[in-house]
Amino acid sequence: MNIDPLLFQLSEVSFAYRNTKVLEGIDLQLDKGRFYGLIGANGSGKSTLIELLMGMHKTVTGDILYKNKLMESYSRQELATQLALVPQNFTMGFEYQVRDVVLMGRHPHIPRFSSPSTPDLQAVDEAMQTMDITHLQSRPVSALSGGELQRVVMARALAQETEVLILDEATSNLDIHHTIAIMQVMRKRVDKQGLTVIAAIHDLNLAAAFCDECLVLRDGQIFDHGPVEELFTSELLHAAFEVEATIQRQGDHGRPQIQFRYQ
Amino acid sequence: MTISRPLLFIVLLFLFLCAAIVLATGMGFLKIAPLEVIQILWAQLAGQEANGMDPTFPFVVMEVRLPRILTAALVGGGLAVAGAVFQAILLNPLADPYTLGISSGAAFGASLAIILTLFGITVPAWFSIPIFAFFGAMGTLIGVFSLAAPDNRLSSNTLILSGVIVAAILSAGIGFIKYLADEQVSIIIFWLMGSFVGRTWTDVLSTTAVVLPGLLFVLYFARDLNIMALGERTADTLGVETARVKKMLLLCASLITAICVSVSGIIGFVGLIIPHLLRMILGPDNRVLLPACFLGGGILLLGADTITRAWLPSEIPIGVLTSLIGGPFFCYIFRKKQLALSS
Numbered sequence: 063m064n065i066d067p068l069l070f071q072l073s074e075v076s077f078a079y080r081n082t083k084v085l086e087g088i089d090l091q092l093d094k095g096r097f098y099g100l101i102g103a104n105g106s107g108k109s110t111l112i113e114l115l116m117g118m119h120k121t122v123t124g125d126i127l128y129k130n131k132l133m134e135s136y137s138r139q140e141l142a143t144q145l146a147l148v149p150q151n152f153t154m155g156f157e158y159q160v161r162d163v164v165l166m167g168r169h170p171h172i173p174r175f176s177s178p179s180t181p182d183l184q185a186v187d188e189a190m191q192t193m194d195i196t197h198l199q200s201r202p203v204s205a206l207s208g209g210e211l212q213r214v215v216m217a218r219a220l221a222q223e224t225e226v227l228i229l230d231e232a233t234s235n236l237d238i239h240h241t242i243a244i245m246q247v248m249r250k251r252v253d254k255q256g257l258t259v260i261a262a263i264h265d266l267n268l269a270a271a272f273c274d275e276c277l278v279l280r281d282g283q284i285f286d287h288g289p290v291e292e293l294f295t296s297e298l299l300h301a302a303f304e305v306e307a308t309i310q311r312q313g314d315h316g317r318p319q320i321q322f323r324y325q
Numbered sequence: 326m327t328i329s330r331p332l333l334f335i336v337l338l339f340l341f342l343c344a345a346i347v348l349a350t351g352m353g354f355l356k357i358a359p360l361e362v363i364q365i366l367w368a369q370l371a372g373q374e375a376n377g378m379d380p381t382f383p384f385v386v387m388e389v390r391l392p393r394i395l396t397a398a399l400v401g402g403g404l405a406v407a408g409a410v411f412q413a414i415l416l417n418p419l420a421d422p423y424t425l426g427i428s429s430g431a432a433f434g435a436s437l438a439i440i441l442t443l444f445g446i447t448v449p450a451w452f453s454i455p456i457f458a459f460f461g462a463m464g465t466l467i468g469v470f471s472l473a474a475p476d477n478r479l480s481s482n483t484l485i486l487s488g489v490i491v492a493a494i495l496s497a498g499i500g501f502i503k504y505l506a507d508e509q510v511s512i513i514i515f516w517l518m519g520s521f522v523g524r525t526w527t528d529v530l531s532t533t534a535v536v537l538p539g540l541l542f543v544l545y546f547a548r549d550l551n552i553m554a555l556g557e558r559t560a561d562t563l564g565v566e567t568a569r570v571k572k573m574l575l576l577c578a579s580l581i582t583a584i585c586v587s588v589s590g591i592i593g594f595v596g597l598i599i600p601h602l603l604r605m606i607l608g609p610d611n612r613v614l615l616p617a618c619f620l621g622g623g624i625l626l627l628g629a630d631t632i633t634r635a636w637l638p639s640e641i642p643i644g645v646l647t648s649l650i651g652g653p654f655f656c657y658i659f660r661k662k663q664l665a666l667s668s
Contacts, residue, residue, distance in 0.1 A: 116562055142564030155416035155554035156609035169552050170564035174545075222563070 067093040068130070069226065069258055070115060075124035077110055084110045085282045088124070094225070095256040097249060099269035099290070102279030103303055108262040109150070111279065112230050115260065117141050142170035146219040148232040152211060154203045160214050161199040164190055167221035189221040192247055194240070208235040216244060227251075229261040233268070241265075245272045270294055270318050278302050294318040331613040334606070338620035345627055346398065350390050352635040357382055396524040396532055397630040397643075398623035400585045401595050403536040405622025407585070408596025409615055410543050410578040413550040414571055415485060418604070421596035422582040424485055425575075426465050426492035431586035433495045434461020436502045436513050455531060458587035459580070465491055466579045519590035519644025521630050528588045535584040540619055542577050546570055547611040554609065592644045594651030595622050601658065 070092040077085040085107045092098060100108050113119055114126060117133045126133040128144070136144075146167070154163070167189070168182045178186075190196045193213040198206065203214060212235045219227060227248065233241040249272050251257040263269040269276055270290050277287040280302050286293065291311075299307045299320070306323040347366075351357040357365075361378055365386045368374060374383075408421040415424070422428045438457035441448060472487035499517070503510050543550075549570050553560045557567045585592075599622045600614065607613050629647050633640050 118558065118561060137564075138561060138566050139564035142562060145562070147559070147562040149559060152559070153556060155413075155556075156418070156604070158551075158554065158609055162610070163555070166552055166555060166563060169548070174548065 066130070067095065069094050069128065071127040071130075072114075073124055075114065075121050075126060077114060077119060077122050083282060085114070088284055090277070090284065090287075092258070092260065094258050095252060096258055097252045097272060097274045098258075098260045099273035099276040100260060100262040100279065101264075101266060101269055101276055101302075102285070106279040107282040108279055109230055112147070112228055112260070112262060115228060116145055116147050139170055142222070142224075144224055145226045145228060146222040146224040148216050148219045148227070148229040150230040150232070150234065152215045157202040157204055159200050159202055160195060160206070161186065161190070163203055163214055164195075164199075164217045164221050167218035170222070185221045185223055189217040192220060193217040194243070209237060209240060212236055213240060213244075220247075225256075226258045226260065229259070229263075231262050231264055234264060241268065248272070266294070266299075266320050270320065290317060294320060331607050331610075331617070335613065335617055335620065338617060338624070342398065342620050342624050342627075345624055346394055349394050349627055349631040349635075350386055352631055353385075353390065354635075355381070355385055357386065362386060392526050392529050393521050393524040393630070393634075394627060395529045396588055397521045398627045399529065399532040399536050400521075400589045400592065401599075401626025402619035402623040403532065403539070403581045403585045404592065404595040404626070405599035405618040406536075406540055406543060406615055407578040407581045408622075409600035409611070409618045410550070410574050411596070412600055413553065413611055414574055414578075416554065416556070417485070418601060420485065422578070423492070423593065423596075425488035425579075426469055426490075426495060427462050427488075427579045427582045428586055428591055429492040429495040429499070430465025430468075431458040431462040431583045432517060432591050433498050433502075434458045434464070435516065435587055435590075436499050436506075437461070439513050439516070440502055440506045440509055442509070455584065455587035459583040462579050462583035462586070465495065466575065515642060516590040517644075518642035519592040519647070520640075520642050521589055521634075522640065524588065532584055532588055536581055539577050539581040540615070543574060544612070544615055546574060547615055550574070550611040551609070590642075590644060592626065593648050594655060595626055595647060598651050598655055598658075599625060601655075605658075 068091060070090065072088050072090040075085060075088040075090075076083070088111070100111065102108050110119075114121060114133075117126075117128075117136065117138075120134065128136065128141075158166075164186050165178060165182070168178060168185060172178055172182060187196075190199060193216050195210065195213050195217055198210060198214070203211060206214065212232065216232060233244055236244065245268065248257070248259050248261075252259055252274075261269075261273070263273075273290050275287065275289050276293050278285045278293070278298065285302050286298055294309050296307055296309060299305055299309075308321050308323070310319045310321065311317075312319075347359050347362050350362045351359050361382060364378070365383050368383070369387060404422065411420045411422060411425060412418055417424075434457035435454045438448070438453040441453065468491050469484065469487045472490065473483040499513075503513055506513055549560075549565045552563050552565050553567055553570070555563070560567045582596075600618050603614055603617045603621055607617055626643070626647070629650070630643050633643055633646055
């Protein structure tokens, strides 16, 4: 049996807000069961690319195929069972409890007027355990710290149990312990359960340590992409981020470690 | 999320509303015992004559008091549900039908209907006022939307801002109508302050015909409304057609507001206080909150109307009463909440 690993296929995609071009000439293929990092300077188009992958905007030119079907041909509900997003910012309108918010991740799986089933509740408990927020479950979300809130949002996305998890700088509010914990959880799910992760990451060392492949965006175009072991070079960092850095590798094909030159 | 406790609360509210209707019907210049009220109602339902009591009682109950009482309860429920929907959509616990200018639009339309006679056009008021109020509300809704339209994600800030602008223009328009109205001005003013005097079964029917289907409609989307508390972007990713649900629910809540304003005038604070209070008791889950708001709003407005009708020596406009009691009460809640946040 031959399973097509291809998930996303973007050809000649461009996108603009009103008259401001944000993305141009994006050709991209993303496969199932891989951990992709999306890196690039502020304003390089990472968030917009993520929104396009989530089907939140129509492209200006070019097509996005998901599982060989046009993105537009899916209903929101269908997409919600396939793709989950962990946004960068998160605000909550009302005083819902942590558990209720995580349960909202099950929304696309629960038919209208039905109560959550046992598997729904199990997924919620499991996600809360994974994100280390079980002890917070009956707290109102408004009473949480930024990092706790970020873990709640992450748990909600995990509870959604989708094939693809898309993160928009989701670890930016977290301490190093929880950052590593989240990255490890995702790495494990990619390896064991065939999850696909697409994560915009600012911390290049984090991207280098956990991703399989990185896409480098610059000025709305894909500047470079490839496996992290080969991709990171001083020249690339200079060209994409305008920083000076040396790259160290452990062994021949080890993961690179970046040391920035601050002065 | 336990479902039994909120359900019990709703059942209690429902029983309380029924009891309030019976009690209020007995109150007034002619005192009628609650048991006699039930007897009269029972006899009416069974199609018989009620025996063994003052023969004017059935007339007072069925033709004078009950239509007014039911209208008050329905309008209270409708305004509270509309308020809860606006709040859930705008993610602003302090929003209500007024923030979007919907009430002002309905009031403008209705005032226009009242002064039509000045231009020699005579349309029966029971017909023209609701229709004009409805078109006023819808016109305002369309105006507010098209002002906010370039931002087609309908963000709440843009919507509220547009609502405030449109409402300001409309209240100037109402002022102009009052200036034109001359002799009719007292009718307009009394009506603008809100009143249930002289409501008939026609009002009960027209209000029921809009408010009850409206309630069912918003209940159908109650869970989507919950998800929308996560913000539009996130709600979209969870499979909610946010922009579409928003539009439909705004339309529905505006319709409810229009019918309420057209039968009773402007009655403030019900749509603000009831959802707010009940959210503090029941939590924000709209599946529970919306039906509770309907019952709670009904109880509040029925209570307020009974106070002006049966207790006060002379009747004052109910809109004035709800604002006089509701305003300071709301300030108290708001202040308490601010203090709790800062400590």
